[in-house]
Amino acid sequence: MEKEEFQKAFVLACRFLSDTIGCPKIYTEEEDIQGCTSDGENCEKEDQWECWQHYFLERVSTEEVCRICGCTQDNACPGGCWWIKEDLCSSCYEKLKSQSAS
Ligand SMILES: [Zn+2]
Ligand SMILES: [Zn+2]
Ligand SMILES: [Zn+2]
Structure with a gap:
């Protein structure tokens, strides 16, 4: 986009x-x-x-905000997530990885 x-x-x-x-x-x-x-x-x-x-x-x-989903330290993704990079959370990282793999 x-x-x-x-x-x-x-x-x-x-x-x-x-x-x-x-x-x-x-x-x-x-x-x-x-x-x-x-x-x-x-x-x-x-x-x-x-x-x-x-x-x-x-x-x-x-504050740190995921650049893809907008989750924050206080408002994590369902199931929980952590920071892979300062602006990328683990849930989005996993999603990106599975998208690029397929
Ligand atoms: Zn106002
Ligand atoms: Zn995210
Ligand atoms: Zn997240």
């Missing part, structure tokens, strides 16, 4: 989340989201997809 398509998919997902949930503050413990005007209750920001973008970009810069 093209990088641009991934980027579009990312911003689309953020819009979807803002439409369905609202501001990420509602669902996350994140205290400090750039540009977010939430005081713990409602975010007054009109473009709440921006809150989601800041939230996710902040997360990938501060």
